[in-house]
Each structure stands twice: as C-alpha cells, then as structure tokens.
Amino acid sequence: MSDYKAFRVELADKIAHVEINRPEKINAMNADFWSEIVDIFRWIEDNDEVRVVVLSGAGKHFSSGIDLMLLASVGSQLGPDAGRNARTLRRKILELQASFNAVDNCSKPVIAAVQGYCLGGAIDLISACDMRYATVDAQFSIKEIDIGMAADVGTLQRLPRIIGDGMMRELAYTGRTIDGEEAQRLGLVNRTFADVAALRDGVLDVARQIAAKSPIAVQGTKEMIRYMRDHRVDDGLEYVATWNAAMLQSADLRVAMAAHMSKQMPEFAD
Known part of the structure; x- marks a missing residue:
C-alpha cells in the first residue's frame, strides 16, 4: 500500500478498509480522489489476501460529491470552439467513469458504509458497490439536477437496478434528499444503524462473514x-x-x- 492524499487504506483480517480522507472538505472528490481510487482498486484486485472491501468516509460525512474546484479546472480548459470543447469534456467524463468502473469491476465484494452527506458523485460511487449500509440520519441526493446537469458517472445507469426505474427517476428529476430510513425502504441500503459506531460495527460484521467464506x-x-x-x-x-x-x-x-x-x-x- 502507498500513501494517498485523498484516502486512508488499511488491511486487516482479510478486509481492506478504504476511507475517503478529506473530512475538512466534506470528503469532496478532488483530482487526487479520481486517480487514487483506480490505483487502490488495482491493488485490491491484485492482492489475494483481500477478500472484501469496506468503503467509508472520514468525519461526519461520507462525501459531498465532486469537488467544485475540479469542475472549475475543467471549465478553464474550454475555449471558443464547440467541437474541441465537446472532445475535452467527453474525455474527462470517460476518465471519471473509469474511476467508478474500477469499483464496479472489482472481483471482491465492496460494501459502502454511509453517514451524513452522500450527494451527487457519492451516489454514483455507492451505486457501483455491492451493498450499502447507512446511519438513520444519512442524507442521500442526486444533486446534479440542481447544478443544471445530468448525472454522468454511473447513477442513472446503475441505480435503476437497485431501487427501480420509477423511484430513480423521481430522485433524479427532483434532486430531493432522502434519509437513511427511506433509503432502506427503497432498497438503496440494506440496513440502517443508529449512529456511526453501530454502522461501522455492523458493516465489519458483514465483511467478516464474507471474508470467512471461500x-x-x-x-x-x-x-x-x-x-x-x-x-x-x-x-x-x-x-x-x-x-x-x-x-x-x-x-x-x-x-x-x-x-x-x-x-x-x-x-x-x-
């Protein structure tokens, strides 16, 4: 394992704990996040000792989604020509998609543990995981609609298979926030817990059960x-x-x- 700027990664008892580690920025997904997550899941894929992955966020929140500074930096690359702008934007979107494809394509089960905010790009991320668990007061929202864009990193493609087409459309069109209890009713999360400590204990218990299997x-x-x-x-x-x-x-x-x-x-x- 290497030192990461946007993550903390630990391996214990066959469980790789991958923690988004930018709590001072509400775990917003900056440039380091998008590149490092590919490297981390390549290491997970290549390491036979890893049998299951727990993905979480440090501090009060799981993640507030893509870092707006990253969006601004992409915008600064655009010029007067629409065709060349489209090529630049498409290349960046496919690059971001590849980061979450690395999670989805991981051969080991990936479990998301969500507390606090899980907004925008964070929904894309947990949609790429095998299972999701949350605190009762977690807040989920497909926020892209509120900044004038369609979600483009996996939510609209993966979420219908998790919560159904109709509810996905409602959440994507309105951008409304749901809490952990509603997320459980919709099937977005498997189970809710009273607080972060209980969430971590519950998720690790599930991870240990999986790690004990062949x-x-x-x-x-x-x-x-x-x-x-x-x-x-x-x-x-x-x-x-x-x-x-x-x-x-x-x-x-x-x-x-x-x-x-x-x-x-x-x-x-x-």
Whole structure:
C-alpha cells in the first residue's frame, strides 16, 4: 500500500478498509480522489489476501460529491470552439467513469458504509458497490439536477437496478434528499444503524462473514451476479456451467464439505 492524499487504506483480517480522507472538505472528490481510487482498486484486485472491501468516509460525512474546484479546472480548459470543447469534456467524463468502473469491476465484494452527506458523485460511487449500509440520519441526493446537469458517472445507469426505474427517476428529476430510513425502504441500503459506531460495527460484521467464506466461491458468485445484469437467463446458466466446470475442482469445495460434516469453521487459503 502507498500513501494517498485523498484516502486512508488499511488491511486487516482479510478486509481492506478504504476511507475517503478529506473530512475538512466534506470528503469532496478532488483530482487526487479520481486517480487514487483506480490505483487502490488495482491493488485490491491484485492482492489475494483481500477478500472484501469496506468503503467509508472520514468525519461526519461520507462525501459531498465532486469537488467544485475540479469542475472549475475543467471549465478553464474550454475555449471558443464547440467541437474541441465537446472532445475535452467527453474525455474527462470517460476518465471519471473509469474511476467508478474500477469499483464496479472489482472481483471482491465492496460494501459502502454511509453517514451524513452522500450527494451527487457519492451516489454514483455507492451505486457501483455491492451493498450499502447507512446511519438513520444519512442524507442521500442526486444533486446534479440542481447544478443544471445530468448525472454522468454511473447513477442513472446503475441505480435503476437497485431501487427501480420509477423511484430513480423521481430522485433524479427532483434532486430531493432522502434519509437513511427511506433509503432502506427503497432498497438503496440494506440496513440502517443508529449512529456511526453501530454502522461501522455492523458493516465489519458483514465483511467478516464474507471474508470467512471461500474466496473462490465468493468471487464466482459476484461474477455470476454481475454477468446477469446484461444477459439473458439462458446466457447466465451457460456461463455458470462453464465457470463451475473449472471452479468446482478447487480445494475449497472439499474444505467446506469436510468442515460442514465435522461442524467446524473452515479455513480457506487466499
């Protein structure tokens, strides 16, 4: 692990804790954030010791979204020619999208722990995670509509699969804020907690449960779920048959079955 400007990263008990670490700026997503998150998830992908990721924000808030100074710096690059401006903007948008694609494409489960503000780009980020948990007083909002733009880093593409098309449209068109309890009712978060301490304990408990399972089985399960987002049922069945033709030969299957029969906790290799 390297030193990061926008994040704090720790690895303990097979769990990588990735914390946005700009609390003095409400964890706004600056230029360092967008580049470092790609490097961090590349390290996570390459490190067999990591079995699950917890993504959180330092301080009172998860994140207020994209740093307005970053938007201003992009604006300063624009000139009088509309065609060249469009090329510059498109290149920057695709670059930002790639940062959250790195989260979505991670083969290990990623769990978001949300407190305080989760606004704009932060919704894009948690939409790329496998699961989301929050405090009851967390505040979620697709804020892009309020600054005169359409969300363009993943919310409009991923959120309908999480909360449904109709509710996504309502939140995206109005920009209204919902709290943790409503987020849970909508299915945006799996569970809510009374405060940050309870949130961290609850999320780490879920992470430990996942980390105790066969990493071959967990990553295979995630790959099958992700594949089915964009394919038909028969395509998914064909894919899992091919996948398991290889993966069922793993020693993890024998370890799990032996542990189950002896009523002991299994220990899986990385």
